[in-house]
Each structure stands twice: as structure tokens, then as C-alpha cells.
Amino acid sequence: xxxxxxxxxxxxxxxxxxxxxxxxxxxxxxxxxxxxxxxxxxxxxxxxxxxxxxxxxxxxxxxxxxxxxxxxxxxxxxxxxxxxxxxxxxxxxxxxxxxxxxxxxxxxxxxxxxxxxxxxxxxxxxxxxxxxxxxxxxxxxx
Amino acid sequence: xxxxxxxxxxxxxxxxxxxxxxxxxxxxxxxxxxxxxxxxxxxxxxxxxxxxxxxxxxxxxxxxxxxxxxxxxxxxxxxxxxxxxxxxxxxxxxxx
Numbered sequence: 652x653x654x655x656x657x658x659x660x661x662x663x664x665x666x667x668x669x670x671x672x673x674x675x676x677x678x679x680x681x682x683x684x685x686x687x688x689x690x691x692x693x694x695x696x697x698x699x700x701x702x703x704x705x706x707x708x709x710x711x712x713x714x715x716x717x718x719x720x721x722x723x724x725x726x727x728x729x730x731x732x733x734x735x736x737x738x739x740x741x742x743x744x745x746x747x748x749x750x751x752x753x754x755x756x757x758x759x760x761x762x763x764x765x766x767x768x769x770x771x772x773x774x775x776x777x778x779x780x781x782x783x784x785x786x787x788x789x790x791x792x793x
Numbered sequence: 794x795x796x797x798x799x800x801x802x803x804x805x806x807x808x809x810x811x812x813x814x815x816x817x818x819x820x821x822x823x824x825x826x827x828x829x830x831x832x833x834x835x836x837x838x839x840x841x842x843x844x845x846x847x848x849x850x851x852x853x854x855x856x857x858x859x860x861x862x863x864x865x866x867x868x869x870x871x872x873x874x875x876x877x878x879x880x881x882x883x884x885x886x887x888x889x
């Protein structure tokens with residue numbers, strides 16, 4: 652969308668913050684209904700990101716299919732599974748949990764150090780120039 | 794700044810999805826994290842390539858994820874009907 656600059660950045664930051672909280676809530680909450688609803692929140696936020704990226708059809712398709720169908724199906728499945736066994740609090744932190752959390756944190760940090768180093772502007776300018784060439788070819792054909 | 798910020802987000806949520814997929818004791822949470830991973834892969838791909846191919850790929854993956862979620866949840870419900878519990882720790886199905 653062609654919003655003014657600061658509104659665009661504020662929306663991106665706000666959606667990013669909500670995505671952070673939703674992701675944490677999805678994994679750390681013990682009740683599976685809560686994690687299913689936080690999945691719905693994450694999917695709605697990603698759909699709003701698609702709106703900001705000018706791909707309107709994918710945004711609406713994501714909203715309809717992911718949130719409207721898949722999330723509802725997941726909530727139905729959670730309701731079918733018997734809810735009385737989730738109240739037992741067997742939520743101790745095993746060695747495997749700690750190991751996978753270490754692996755995931757190293758994945759995040761290694762990506763965070765490589766993402767600013769790669770020159771994204773070269774890749775973006777090549778894709779934009781391809782887009783301009785495609786537009787030129789389409790206009791020439793028509 | 795905005796571009797790298799969104800890439801950071803997708804990497805972070807991807808690692809959270811993998812963490813939740815590996816260390817979850819009931820199958821529904823594993824399926825939830827699987828859907829999250831699929832969604833994030835399409836999001837980062839559509840964010841990188843701003844052509845029409847990104848949109849078509851995203852629609853493709855959305856349809857694929859819908860079919861896979863339906864099949865996975867039906868398998869989950871049949872497992873629950875047979876065994877009365879959906880703990881992943883008890884998955885020694887081949888051990889008869």
C-alpha cells in the first residue's frame with residue numbers, strides 16, 4: 652500500500668512486536684487452546700504484512716484459508732482431544748528441551764549476523780529490473 | 794532497516810516453530826508449529842521476490858498446507874480414538 656513513510660514503519664514495528672509475543676505465547680503456553688488462538692493471532696498479523704506488501708490477493712486468501720479454515724480445524728481437533736489430561740502439570744524442562752533451545756538460539760544469532768552482511772540491495776535491484784523488463788515485454792507484445 | 798527487520802522476524806519465528814515442533818508433548822501443538830513453519834517460509838519467500846511468481850507460490854503453499862492440515866488432524870483424531878491419549882512419548886506404534 653502507498654501509505655506515508657512513518658505510518659508504514661510504525662505499522663511494521665507494531666506488527667513485528669505482536670508477532671514476537673504471539674510466537675512466544677504459541678510455544679510457552681501449556682493449554683493447547685491458548686496456543687491455537689495465538690496461532691490465529693500470528694496468522695492474522697502475517698496477513699496484515701501481506702497487505703503492506705501490495706499483494707492483496709494472497710493476504711485475503713491467507714485470511715480466508717489459514718485463519719478461517721485451518722485454524723478453526725485445529726481448534727476443533729483440540730476440542731475433540733480430551734481436555735482433562737492437559738491439566739496435569741508435567742511441564743518440567745528436560746535436557747532435550749534445553750538442547751533444542753540452544754540450537755534454535757544459535758540459528759537465530761547466526762542468521763542475525765549474516766543478514767546485515769549480505770548486500771540485499773543488489774538482489775532487490777536485479778528483481779526490480781527483471782520486473783521492469785517483464786513489464787516492457789508485456790507492453791511490447793500487446 | 795525495515796527489510797532486515799522483517800527478515801529477523803521470520804528467522805525468529807522459524808526457530809520458535811522448530812523448537813515447538815521438536816519439544817512438544819502432544820501432537821496438536823506439533824501440528825500447530827508445522828503450520829507456522831510453512832506459513833513463515835512462504836512469507837519470507839514472498840518478501841524476497843516481489844514478482845508474480847512469489848504470489849503464485851504462496852497460493853500453492855497455502856492450498857498444500859490446508860490439505861496437509863486436514864489429513865494430519867484426521868490421523869490425530871483416529872489415533873486418539875484408538876489410544877485415548879495423544880502423547881508423542883507413547884508413540885511406539887511399530888512395537889507389537
